[in-house]
Amino acid sequence: MMEGLLRSLEFILLLIANIAIGTLGFIPSLLITPINLDRFGLIGGSALSVSGEIFGALFGFWLYRYGAKHIPDAWQQRSWFRFFRNQSPRTVGWAVLALRILPFVPSGAVTAGAALTRISALAFFGASSIGKLPAVAIEIAVGLVLWLPRSAMYSIISIILVMFLLVVLIRKRSPKTNAPH
Numbered sequence: 001m002m003e004g005l006l007r008s009l010e011f012i013l014l015l016i017a018n019i020a021i022g023t024l025g026f027i028p029s030l031l032i033t034p035i036n037l038d039r040f041g042l043i044g045g046s047a048l049s050v051s052g053e054i055f056g057a058l059f060g061f062w063l064y065r066y067g068a069k070h071i072p073d074a075w076q077q078r079s080w081f082r083f084f085r086n087q088s089p090r091t092v093g094w095a096v097l098a099l100r101i102l103p104f105v106p107s108g109a110v111t112a113g114a115a116l117t118r119i120s121a122l123a124f125f126g127a128s129s130i131g132k133l134p135a136v137a138i139e140i141a142v143g144l145v146l147w148l149p150r151s152a153m154y155s156i157i158s159i160i161l162v163m164f165l166l167v168v169l170i171r172k173r174s175p176k177t178n179a180p181h
Helices: 002-024 033-068 079-085 089-101 107-115 121-147 150-173
Strands: none
Touching (some): 002 033, 033 107, 033 121, 089 107, 107 121
């Protein structure tokens, strides 16, 4: 009973830490992903990482949007600020999606830039969430490499290579069918 309670508390604390890192947007979440995987395995650890990234970005968006309302008028007259403000929500949504896919683009910069625009929180949430999935998958893969024992890592790589070779051999041996004329 007590062990389950402690495990739940640990999950909640890690979720809060993941969301905080996602909200701040300048601390690499790769630092916590191996901890998530170590404490809760591939499925639970991945869920923690994805949830922290997605909800952290949304909280960050709301915080940056609140802060953007308090930017002095002199800053609002600058060309870069007006450039962001004049973009259509659709353009911003596509930009968020594209920039989230790239794991090396600072999350905080994307979130802050989007918060300066007219994009809705729901549109930002959708574009950011979809875009973050490939980047988080890469993080999880890197986290697995850091987390897995070498023997398990080599076994997995060997199995993947053997499966790949089998697919190539099967395709090479199968007769090619001609399309009907």
